[in-house]
Amino acid sequence: MDSVKNHHQQVVERKEKIMQSMNLHKGLLSALWRLPTEILSQIFNHCLPETIFLLSPLSHRVEAPILLTRICQRWKDVAVGTPDLWCRLYVEADDEGWEQAAFCYDLWLKRSRGRPLSLELGYHYPTKLRGLLQPHMRRIKFLRVDVEYFRDRHPHLFATDLPALQELTINGMVNHDIPPIAQFISRLPSTMRSLKLNIIPCFRIEHLSSLGSVWAYLTDVQIAVCNPNAFLHLLQLCPNLSSLNVPISSDRKEPMESFTHTKLQSLCIILHDSPLLTRPLSDLFNAVSLPNLRALEVSRTSPHGSSWPHEDMQALLARSKCPLETLTIGGRSTITDAQRAEYVSLIPSLEAVNYAHTYF
Template sequence: MDSVKNLCQQVVEKKEKIMQSMNLHKGLLSALWRLPTEVLSQIFNHCLPETKVWPPSTLRAPMLLTRICQRWREVAVGTPDLWCRIYVEADDRGWEQAAFCYDLWLKRSRGRPLSLELGYHYSTKLRSLLQPHMSRIKFLRVSIDCFRGRRPQLFATDLPALQELTILGMTNHDIPTIAQSISRLPSTMRSLFIDMGPFFDIEPLSSFGPVWAYLTDVQIAVCHPNAFLHLLQLCPNLSSLNVHVGFDQREPMESFMHTKLQSLCILHDPLLTRPLSDLFNALSLPNLRVLEARRNSCNASSWSHEDVKALLARLKWPLETLTIGGQVTNLTITDAQRAEYVSLIPSLKVVNHGSTYF
């Protein structure tokens, strides 16, 4: 009887612990359910991937959020901002399933501005699916490979709200056709990024038409020193430029002032490119705040302390940040060197970040 009583007492104690645990979890669950829909929507927004676009997947937000419970599904489906970014890729095989997924995703965005990337596998049926949403595309990233053999109509006059365009896989052969389409882009355009494939000269740059006047952010490669200056002339509102230079011509460079450029990143090969000092001597950038000069060669020697001093002594710009580097850089900044740099440009904020940044 004593043994039975002890067992009963143990069961009662276990039951009490289980009840306490259940009550605690009920309280937590109740608190979660009491969260307003607006708060839950904001939490869901922080669950999204950090990339601009991503392919639909049940393993990541927002689709994952619709599989947790009925309320989460209702909140996720009813939050249009969760469905405004998408990577689409589909060939003719399995088109029906892909089309259903993309169409449902886009409808859930409910008229919000869209960020869209077209993958390498591109079905001709995709255009008809996207057509009702063209006027909402704000960001577009495309690979030229998906348009091989047909005219790349997707970035043309039917994108009235486009602000940022990224083009991947472009070659010199593609320039005439692409330039024709880019020249018809709307005045809403602000950013144009062309991967560092073809090197542009003055004539191809000019063929892009009036779109240059709207741009504030550009990434491109140029093969001619005066083409670089011509690019700045075409972009009077440019505030940020990331440019790959590969020129070695020695003809004179006309001086040019650009009053709005604030950030300039130059990637160059010192074995093929004339000294950047020639370019800097021709430029006047009174509002430049950030300058980055990188060498695109493992065989090139890194920037020495004397190189940096000579560069800073030549620049008459109000720099705040200067980055000098390459694929191999062994530059280490001492306190004495840091003081010399600041003495040349008092506004410069010297930051020692590894062996590349200062």
């Protein structure tokens, strides 16, 4: 009897603990249920991964927004009814198993309910991809693709199908495929503002010219060019440019004409200089004037060549009379404390002169 009483007492104690836990969780659940749908939607938006792209219903990692649909029925209803959660999509699938993948992608796109889309196309995709995306082409504002997408055997998205496109990123290594890429870019709409060509090898002047009138609309560009003259030509092609990130190769020495760009505010130069050219950075500094420049970063990757062209940098800053706020020197280039102090005294708006310990 004593043993039975002891077991009974233990069961009663466990029951009390369970009841306390249930009451506690009911209180938490009640607070969540009392949140208005609009607030819950805003919370869900902050649950999305920070990456701009790479959201997919086929991902092995279960994260927002898919994760939010698996908590409870109300969360699923709110998540499915929040279009902004479904505006970023990464598409990659082979012809095998495409029907199931297409169903998932189509459902995802329909949940975005007409909102602007950020789309990334993976390295592998089926011949039926165009049919899936056709109803949503006019909503694509941000597009990222691999150079493989421009091979002849793949079904291309036509630039004329993307009337709302604002940002295009192309990654990869090309051999002889710059012409089809240039043809695509040359037909992009006047809505374009950002073009990032993370492509190897670099672009020559004739390649830049072949991209057509799209340069006139751009405010943000990232592209590798073959020499300082191509850099100057790029500035001439982009009168509205505000931000430029440009690796420059010094493959040959040519005369450089002076040029002033009145709107450029942020410039990052990564110079891959050659031992055959002794003053490529000096020649470049002496050729440009940038009266609206606010942030400048300059890096040299080669141990060859001359030392940091301090006097030419001073001349550039004095000539431009720009409101420079930050100057960053990196890679193989170094400056002394005395040179740093001279820059600060020359430009009253200069707040920081940094040194980036980075080798490319």
